[in-house]
Amino acid sequence: MAPKGKYTCPHCGNEHPWIVDICPVKNLSVPEVLRLEGEIIDGKYEIGKRIGEGGMGVVYKGRHTIIERPIAIKFLNPQVATNEEVILRFQNEARITASIGHRNIVEIIDMGKFRGKFHYIIMEFLEGEDLATILKRRERISYREAVDIAIQVLNGLYVVHLKNIIHRDLKPENIFIAREPDGHFLVKIVDFGISRLLEKQGEKTSRLTKEGLTLGTPEYMSPEQVSGKRDIDHRTDIYSAGVILYEMLVGSTPFHSDNTSALLLSILNSSPFSPKEVYDEIPDALSQIVLKAISKNPDDRFQTAKEFSEALLPFSSNPHQFQVSPVSEKSKIEAESSVVIEFDKREIQFSPTQLMHASQPEVVAKEEKKKYRGKLWILLLVAFLVLIPSVSFIIYKSFWRNTKNYEKISSRENKNKERADLKPAQEKLELWKVNFDSLPDGAKVYIDGILHEERPVMIQDSNSPRLVRIEVKGEKIFEKEIPVRGDTWISLENIAKKENLDKKGFDKEVDVKKGLKKTKKEKKKIDEEYPTF
Incomplete structure (x- = not known):
């Protein structure tokens, strides 16, 4: 944080006095909302270093001076605060989020206005990174990690929906992966800026959105949201959560296009490829769960976040760590009054009435048997004549369906060759071992922000470097993209030696002509003597 009365310039990175509103280096304007470091709000919230900035506002790290708690302070950009609807949406975010109170939802501490013009929200400070950043670096993640993240998202959504709130803008940028003190990750849903309370029976809701106005990020919007329907309910969030899980598994959203209109039409009309068609190692049952979550018709999706979460539990790395509420009596009754038969990977359910009739014993009098025995050969002949075309039709349909599936998969494989963000469907990722020498006792190893307790660390192959971080007693002793x-093998000892030699050998002033060659030779020698990985 800059000293009292100074701020860190967003243009040049230097510290300037608070009164300087034009960067002397770049000659660019610095708005007042970017010059708030060191100020105190309401006598207890100290504004620290600026940690985020966007079109709608600025986020600072801060400190609660009374209880010595780190906080995050989110300011609404004064340029957009001239719009009353934007202010209402900002305040709506604070009120709605504060009313939830769940470990998978970011905690809101306070809200108000600073200097009579800067609307702000005080929230818990989170260490980690958002899911969008992780996906940008890794492209995709293992299906067990993806499921673990999705379950926590759904646990948060379940409570949100119980409060009659829908988020409406779920996307990787709004899912934050925070690190807990014990080293495990904790998922937090953030940014309820365009959320709204569901209408209660007999009440009218003051909507912040007008009829037909589409809000949200297109790739993650449900078909009903895209079409601008008014009666959107919590199942739009279930769709968005399904799209996010799809992206974590595959590395791409189900529908995408540079043309927004084409994208929206795809969401409304096109069928997505199953994750298993893209990556064969993804279990078929998990692939079907994802496809169900992103069904076009809300009635075909999971009806609650809890139902979605429970379906994912078998694919979690630790199913027991996620608490599942007991099944209600109503659900038990419904489950007992149906029979599921596995046929061609589809479920066929019989209603209680059908079961009742199927289970009743047939009591037929001998006279009736004699009466129908004479006509039996006629019935058999009719059945035979009916079955021949039916069987032929089934065989034809099966052949046609398999042909269409073959064409669909072939089309997908061709697209994969053309698209840089998807790999061929037949490609399988391998697991690699990451070993460390000189690893201190009690050290915690994080790969891309995820704690790995197994030794050696097992990770999937990736085209992108992996961010390796090692902590001892909460202190970071090593962090490097590898x-x-x-x-x-990663040699921490050689890395330390190499860094010391680098400082010794390269901080000296050297002759420009001879120094360049000498520096390259010395660097090569150090690299050969002290291999790091």
Whole structure:
């Protein structure tokens, strides 16, 4: 944080006095909302370093001076605060989020206005990164990690929906992966800016959105949201959560296009490829769960976030860590009054009435048997004549369906060759071992922000470097992006030695002509003597 009365310039990175509103280096204007470091709000919230900035506002790290708690302070950009609807939406975010109170929802502490013009929200400070950043670096993540993240998102959504709130803008940027003191990750849903309370029976809701106005991020919007329907309910969030899980598994959203109109039409009319068609190692049952979550018709999706979460539990890395509420009596009754038969990977359910009739014993008098025995050969002949075309039709339909599936998969494989963000469907990722020498006792190893307690660390192959961080007693002792192309050894001792030699050898002033060659030779020698990975 800059000293009292100064701020860190967003243009040049230097510290300037608070009164300087034009960067002397870049000659660019610095708005007042970016010059608030060191100020105190309401006598207890100290504004620290600026940690985020966007079109709608600015986020600072801060400190509660009374209880010595780190906080995050979100300011609404005064340029957009001239719009009353934007202010209402900002305040709506604070009120709605504060009313939820769940570990998977970001905690709101306070809200108000600073200097009579800066609307702000005080919230808990989270260490970690959002899911969008992780996906940008890794493209996709293992299906068990993806399911673990999705379950926590759904646990938060379940409570949100119980409060008659829908988020309406779920996307990777609004899912924050925070680190807990014990090293495990905790998912937090953030940014309820365009959420709204569901209408209660007999009440009118003051909507912040007008009829037909579409709000949200297109790739993650449900078909009913895209079409601008007014009667959107909590199942739009279930669709968005399904799209996010799809993206974590595959590395791409189900529908995407540079043209927004084409994208929206795809969401409304096109059928997505199943995750298993893209990556064969994804279990078929998990693939079907994802496709159900992103069904076009809300009635075909999971009806609650809890139902979605429970379906994912078998694919979690630790199913017991996620608490599942007991099944209600009503659900038990419904479950007992139906029979599920596995046929061609589809479920066929019989209603209680059908079961009742199927289970009743047939009592037929001998006279009736004699009466129908004479006509039996006629019935058999009719059945035979009916079955021949039916069987032929079934065989034809099966052949046609398999042909269409073959064409669909072939089309997908062709697209995968053309698209940089998807890999061929037949490609399988391998697991690599990451070993460490000189690893201190009690050290915690994080790969891309996820704690790995197994030794050696097992990670999937990736085209992108992996961010390796090691902590001892909460202190970071090592952090570096390392390419993993096979089983890897990381020498912490050699890294430390190399860094010391680098400082010794390269901080000296050297002759420009001879120094460049000398520097390259010395660097090569150090690299050969002290291999790091």
